[in-house]
Amino acid sequence: MNANGIITLTTDFGLQDMFVGVMKGVMLGIAPDARLVDITHDLPNQSVDAADFVLAHSASYFPPGTTHMVVVDPGVGTARRMIAVACNGQFFVAPDNGALSSVLREADCPVIHEITNANYFTPSPVGNTFHGRDVFAPIAAHLAAGVAIEELGPRVDDPVLRPELSPDVSPGRLVGRITYIDKFGNAMTNITRADISTAFARAKCTATAGPQTSRLVSTYTDGAPGTELIALINSWGLIEFAVNQGHAAQFADLTVGQEVMLGSSDK
The missing domain is CATH 2.40.30.90 (Bacterial fluorinating enzyme like)
Structure with missing residues (x-):
């Protein structure tokens, strides 16, 4: 699967602060020709379920090769995993907290890798409060620029999935x-x-x-x-x-x- 240079952003950061702009700056520093699309930055604070819902009802409208970045990360700075996924003809980058639950349930043979290769992080030391800048934004940009998902870290077979609530x-x-x-x-x-x-x-x-x-x-x-x-x-x-x-x-x-x-x- 080839990346098409489109990167979408879905976060709970809002637009009052510098967080979204900084992430975009990091992305453009790595992939200057990337096309950045905001899905939303107004998710309820720390609502992983809302992130899952929004992405499930948005991702399929983008062309094959799009990279979707989700940063709703109540566990930022902890030992929780960060993952990159290739499925349904697209790429996804997110904390492994269930934000990709619906995408993964609907996927045919998803390829999932833990994000561990620090060569693709920001060059400055990674902090404990803004992995959107230090990890997720650069990883999304590298994927959009053509880096193979296999370069990012080891395979994952047990991603976190939120409970499926069927009527x-x-x-x-x-x-x-x-x-x-x-x-x-x-x-x-x-x-x-x-x-x-x-x-x-x-x-x-x-x-x-x-x-x-x-x-x-x-x-x-x-x-x-x-x-x-x-x-x-x-x-x-x-x-x-x-x-x-x-x-x-x-x-x-x-x-x-x-x-x-x-x-x-x-x-």
Whole structure:
């Protein structure tokens, strides 16, 4: 597999500080022709699950040979592993903390290497608080510039995987969880379009999050502006709770990990 020079960045650093800019400077010093793409730097602090979700719903939209760098690293400076992965026609660089769980589960024969070869780190001493600068950014840049993944360190056969939370699917009933809340307050779940077809066939259904039962609608504008919690199948094929021109998470006190249910409706 040949790298194409594109490097994506997914972090929880935000843009207030110098962290993202410094990582980009390191990358461009190694691979001056690299094309850097920000997926997001606004993940919730230390949320490995959010990193996993975002990358799982982003990586496939990039061309073959793209290098994806993820830095959401609560264990920075500890003995936790750092890994580079080649799978699905792309490269991934991340701490081995489960941030690549969904990518690895969907991969066909992933090649995984621990990152140990200090020849590809920054030349200055590696600190204990900013491996994004000292390790992940230079490794991503070297991969994007054509360095073979085998050069980075030994093979890994046991990457850390987060628990896979599949919905409970039965005829006329679905129980899932909120997995991600976006900037607009829309609460995405792990319930898919296919799950709904399995559980309900031709029957109509309603969705419940906490004490509120919602209509399953087609678009945001089907809900009363600002005053009604609705559910719909979003563009990722997932059940999502939303408020038309409002913030569903605040409106209904929704949180990541909260249980939600879809049930049959007679209406």
